[in-house]
Amino acid sequence: MGDAIVIEGISKHFRVYHERNQSLKSAVMRRGRGTYEDFLALDDVSLTVPESSTFALVGDNGSGKSTLLKCLAQILVPDAGRVTMNGRVAALLEVGSGFHPELSGRDNVYLNGSILGMTRQEIDRKFDAIVDFSGVEQFIDQPVKNYSSGMYVRLGFSVAINVDPEILLVDEVLAVGDAAFQAKCTEKFAQLNREGRTVVLVSHSMPSVRAMADHAAWLSGGHLQAVGPAAPVLEKYEESTRGATGNAVIGGLEHNGSGEIRIIEVDVLGHDGLPRVDVGDPVRVRIAFDVAEPVENPVFGFAVEALDGAYLAATNTRNAGVPLGLVDKPGVLECVLPSVQLHPGDFIVTAAVTDSTTTHSIDHVRDVTRFTVDSGDRTWSGGYLALPATWGPVDVTATVPGRSA
Ligand SMILES: Nc1ncnc2c1ncn2[C@@H]1O[C@H](COP(=O)(O)OP(=O)(O)O)[C@@H](O)[C@H]1O
Ligand SMILES: [Mg+2]
Structure with missing residues (x-):
């Protein structure tokens, strides 16, 4: 078997410019002056x-994962080296990339499909399947x-x-979908895998990466x-994140994200105020949380x-409609x-703040706190x-038709 990529x-x-918030004009004006x-x-x-x-491509924020995917998708041209793609490529890199905001979903399916190399007839034929899967x-x-950003992504x-790619490139975007859609995607990846397709994906969710990726x-x-x-x-990478290698270690907590908002502390409070x-x-x-720079509509959440x-559950302010x-x-959310x-x-609690689209991490603190669930007086x-659960006997003779009592 050969190599797909x-x-x-x-x-x-x-090029990284020194001044922040520079206008386009000043950038143009300074051209050639080495700033x-x-x-x-x-x-x-x-x-x-x-x-x-x-x-799977893994690594901390800013490690180059998206840049690498963009080079594979030929959205970026590398300065040196070479990329060979052996097969038809489809890419899903950013929320709404390739979509035209003023056009309808229907027109965008045609537009996007043709950009990805489908003919009009091919899209006609697959249109219902595309819309159906997207929900x-x-x-x-x-x-x-x-x-919504979830609808865009779906x-x-x-x-x-549906482009029928031999190679599918997927950046973090799928994290935006709800749990049901993510489950559908996972199933789709497995199906593509059985059909011999190649999938390259970036995901922050280590449990789903562990479950899906073979390389x-x-x-x-x-x-x-x-x-x-x-x-x-994955084991080496996870080992590295357990050490003090994150963006910042403050008060023993490892923070990952751009830092406009920082999670200071998370408390799980049972009836007596203890994490039990x-x-x-x-x-x-x-x-x-503390705020270094104001953020419009951030999304706070935590996972258990x-x-x-094993990743058990998560909730965030956006999914809860808040x-x-x-x-x-600074403030406290409950x-x-x-x-x-x-x-x-x-159980281990991980807390996070993202931007309004949930694609950009502002702060992410794994294992920020733990709590205990006791059995009470039951086993x-x-x-x-x-x-x-509630258990009880059923009168079988009365409910099975055709059986004589
Ligand atoms: N268009 C760009 N201009 C300047 N810097 C960029 C650009 N795109 C990415 N970078 C920088 O390159 C680094 C890698 O970014 P990226 O590939 O997006 O990382 P990841 O996807 O792993 O979080 C980051 O430091 C980022 O700030
Ligand atoms: Mg990225």
Whole structure:
């Protein structure tokens, strides 16, 4: 079996200007006066992606993952080195990339499909399947500027997978979809994999990466740290994130993100104010944060993991329909969970703040706190979830038709 993608020694630099918030005019005016620096986003990266693999790109924010995907999609041209793609490529890189805001969903399917190399007849034939998978039927004749970011992503992803790509490139965007759509995507990736397609994906969710990827590469500061079969590469990367290698370590917590808002502390409060509840009890989760720069409509959320790393549940202010408006001073947010249906044990909480689209990390703190679920006065059978079950006998003779009593 051959390689779907061969990357040979690619480098990519960006010009980084010294002044912040410079206007286009001042940038033009200063041209040639050397007020910028060259920043190396990819430094001599070589790797191959085996045909029909599901290949994960992992690394901290700013490590070059999106830049690498853009080089593969030929949106960016590397300054040095060479990329060879053996097969038809479809890419889903940014929310709404390739979409025209004023056009309807329907027109955008045609536009985007033709950009990705489909003929009009091909799109006619696949149109229903595309719309069906996206779940935006009711909105298909509305301009996409009225869509939520989740709707954008669902429609974009539906077009991309229906292009019948031999190689599919997917950046973080899928994290925007809801859980049901993410499950559908995971299933689709598995199907593409069975059909021998190659998928290269970037995801922040290590549990889903672990579940999906058979190969992986780890980038750090534009350098390739490791590449090969997924398990050892992901393990090395996770090991590195457990150390003090994040963007900032403050008060023993490792922060990852652009830092306009920082999560200071997260408390899980049971009925006596301790991080301890019985199965089925209510709990309050409080997130205290500091603000360095105002952010319009940030999204706060937290996730719960088991000690073995299994990702169990998450909630955020956007999915709960609570827009926060302009956040410009420190504060505390509270989330009430009316009933904790977790099996007795210890659990890990990860808290995060993102921008309004949830694609950009402002702060992310893994293992910010832990809490314990006690069994109360009952015994439980195991697993992650406590099912509130009621058992009782059924009168079989009365309910099975045709049986004589
Ligand atoms: N168009 C650009 N201009 C200047 N710097 C950029 C540009 N795109 C990316 N960068 C910088 O390159 C680095 C790698 O970015 P990126 O590939 O987006 O990382 P990742 O996707 O791993 O978070 C970052 O430091 C980022 O700020
Ligand atoms: Mg990125």
